[in-house]
Amino acid sequence: MSHTIKMSVEVALSIVGLACLIWLMVRTLKRAEDPAKVLFKWAFSIPFVLVCFWVAGRASIYGPILIVAMGVVLSIMWTPHISELISRPLTSLYDGGNEPPEPKPYYSIAQARRQRRDFLQAVVAVREQLAKFPNDFEGVMLLAGIQAEDLQDLPSAEITLNHFCDQPNPPPKQFAAAMNQLADWNIKLEQDFDSARGALERISARFPDTELSLAAAQRVAHLGGTEKVVLASLDRQPMAVPEGVKNIGLLHSSEHLRPEEADPTKLAAAYVKHLEQHPLDTEARERLAVIYAEHYQRLDLAEGELNQLIDTPNQPAKRVAHWLNLLADLQIQQGADYDAVRGTLERIIERFPDFAAGELARARLGRLKLELKGRKETSGVKLGIYERNIGLKSNLPGQL
Numbered sequence: 001m002s003h004t005i006k007m008s009v010e011v012a013l014s015i016v017g018l019a020c021l022i023w024l025m026v027r028t029l030k031r032a033e034d035p036a037k038v039l040f041k042w043a044f045s046i047p048f049v050l051v052c053f054w055v056a057g058r059a060s061i062y063g064p065i066l067i068v069a070m071g072v073v074l075s076i077m078w079t080p081h082i083s084e085l086i087s088r089p090l091t092s093l094y095d096g097g098n099e100p101p102e103p104k105p106y107y108s109i110a111q112a113r114r115q116r117r118d119f120l121q122a123v124v125a126v127r128e129q130l131a132k133f134p135n136d137f138e139g140v141m142l143l144a145g146i147q148a149e150d151l152q153d154l155p156s157a158e159i160t161l162n163h164f165c166d167q168p169n170p171p172p173k174q175f176a177a178a179m180n181q182l183a184d185w186n187i188k189l190e191q192d193f194d195s196a197r198g199a200l201e202r203i204s205a206r207f208p209d210t211e212l213s214l215a216a217a218q219r220v221a222h223l224g225g226t227e228k229v230v231l232a233s234l235d236r237q238p239m240a241v242p243e244g245v246k247n248i249g250l251l252h253s254s255e256h257l258r259p260e261e262a263d264p265t266k267l268a269a270a271y272v273k274h275l276e277q278h279p280l281d282t283e284a285r286e287r288l289a290v291i292y293a294e295h296y297q298r299l300d301l302a303e304g305e306l307n308q309l310i311d312t313p314n315q316p317a318k319r320v321a322h323w324l325n326l327l328a329d330l331q332i333q334q335g336a337d338y339d340a341v342r343g344t345l346e347r348i349i350e351r352f353p354d355f356a357a358g359e360l361a362r363a364r365l366g367r368l369k370l371e372l373k374g375r376k377e378t379s380g381v382k383l384g385i386y387e388r389n390i391g392l393k394s395n396l397p398g399q400l
Contacts, residue, residue, distance in 0.1 A: 106129065107139060107142055110125035114150065119151055123151075135167065137164070140164045144160040152189070176212045176216065183200050197220055200216045201220065265295075268292070272288065288305055290302070290330070294330075306326065310347075317351075317357075324348045328341055332372060342368060
């Protein structure tokens with residue numbers, strides 16, 4: 001029985017050894033730079049080892065010397081492969097090992113041709129890469145840029161961008177970047193503000209109720225001002241420059257020379273009218289809130305405007321923290337009590353507990369009583385009482 005077990009163990013070990021040998025052969029052949037050379041080494045080594053052991057078994061006197069000689073020959077042949085097999089797991093951490101590089105497009109040829117002003121060949125080079133990587137955003141924008149800026153072919157650039165944006169699931173940020181770039185080209189190259197507005201509105205339509213749609217709506221709200229600036233630069237009229245004040249250094253006072261400040265009443269009315277058309281214009285709403293607080297002393301109206309900004313979904317966290325801090329500033333400025341300002345600062349801490357805005361709000365809350373006390377001591381005496389509504393109509397329901 002013991003003899004049978006011994007034979008079984010020897011057979012099992014032989015099979016395992018043969019399997020390891022085959023695995024090692026296949027592995028070295030796959031990783032070899034010259035497979036034919038490695039195959040020759042295996043074809044020589046296996047018969048050589050078998051012959052050496054057979055001879056050593058027959059000639060017991062010279063057997064050890066023959067085994068040592070065999071080891072020297074095999075070490076010379078296989079040391080590079082064995083060292084690579086041992087060190088490869090460590091070196092692979094730095095050089096990536098034998099993993100093939102990730103395929104990606106290369107636009108160096110197209111960019112070089114573009115710099116040489118060989119725009120048509122640059123387009124050909126870009127299209128060659130896009131044929132392999134059809135949805136590569138860098139290539140799409142490069143192709144559209146050459147078409148619009150270098151070839152002055154904005155319709156082709158628009159087709160290129162629309163082809164990318166009309167795919168089933170385009171990345172939101174790339175979609176927005178493409179439409180913003182198309183809007184820029186419409187304004188810069190064609191002075192076509194309607195097409196620019198249409199490109200921006202596509203962002204809001206494709207990704208509603210997102211930070212991208214809010215940014216697009218903000219830009220649409222300011223297209224009117226951009227249009228005036230661009231058109232004025234294209235149609236420059238002669239401008240009469242009034243004669244300057246003579247002997248200004250000899251005047252008793254120069255207060256009358258100071259330019260008139262903008263009328264807050266007119267600004268507020270203009271902002272209210274503007275917000276009726278563009279309710280998502282955060283810049284205009286913030287300025288309106290400041291006018292309500294500082295000019296009309298209507299802290300309630302200012303709070304309403306700022307709270308509308310703060311409660312709008314998908315606003316950037318940085319902007320929300322700014323509006324909450326601005327609300328706290330206006331509350332202190334207009335004499336709100338401690339509990340009101342504390343509530344505003346606690347809203348910052350609650351929204352941003354692990355961010356810098358929350359830490360700053362905690363620090364400010366700790367010195368809030370001193371800040372309120374200093375404000376009361378430095379505040380001047382208000383002279384006169386006047387109507388603070390001034391006929392203004394708020395665009396928030398339930399106010400005024």
